[in-house]
Amino acid sequence: MCTRFPQRVYHGYGAVPPILIRMLLYIENRYLFETPSPYQNPAxxxxxQGKSIIDAAIALIDPxxxxxxxxxxxxxIEKFRHSPDGITMGACEKLRQIVSASLRAYQWGEWTVDARRRIVLDYINAIPLAAAPGYGEVIGxxxxxxxxxxxxxxxxNRLLWGMEKGVSDPYVCEQTGRAVKSALSLFL
Structure with a gap:
């Protein structure tokens, strides 16, 4: 089976197990929902950004x-959807990604909480995960x-949602641990 579109997706933000959201945000975008402003630009x-710019300047001196x-x-998301090979080729391309992501976030108004939820959902459903033998391109x-x-x-998903309620059965704990470990490895 070779497909370009994911077959197994979450159909809404509320369908995503909270542990997946927490893991993703911890790794990739910790402060996405920790802003006091509902108008914060998620891009x-x-x-x-400042740390990245400083690091890039240091790298000019120390390769x-x-x-x-x-x-x-x-x-x-803008990068893996629209940049060639999912690679940012310089400052102009990065600026284009930021502007595009900003416009997308504000397209339905200045309140961005729903846009931020949509970003998390889209990322989880569309993250490119290379190609697997016998499967083809893996997305999401x-x-x-x-x-x-x-x-x-x-x-x-049943295991991850059950985790939120607490699990005492050793077999279920083991299966839940395997599910968490597998999901975490895909985010990394």
Missing amino acids: IEWKR DHHVVGGSTLATQ MGDGLWAWYGLDFETV
Whole structure:
């Protein structure tokens, strides 16, 4: 089976297990929902952007210096959807991604809470996860769990939602741990 579109997706933000959202935000965009303003631009995180610019300047002097990316989830989505090979080829391309992500966030008005939820949902459903033998291009968490780990999407979601209520059965705990570990590895 070779497909370009994900087969296993979340149909709304509320369908995504909270542990997936927490893991994703911790890794990629910690402050997306921690802003006091419902009007915050999700395409720009000033501290992160500033650190990235400083790191890039240091790297000009010290080529061994590691440059941390400044992309938010919103700009990453623009990058993997619209940049050749999903790679940012310079400052102008990065600016285009930020502007595009900003316009997309504000297209329905200045209140961006729903746009930020949509960004999380879109990222989870559309993250590119390479190609798997016998499967083809893998897009999104649901297809990634299936193609890379042989895990059933519905079962994983049941386990992850059950985790929110607390689990005492050792077998269920083990299966839940496997599901969390697999999902986390796909985000990394």
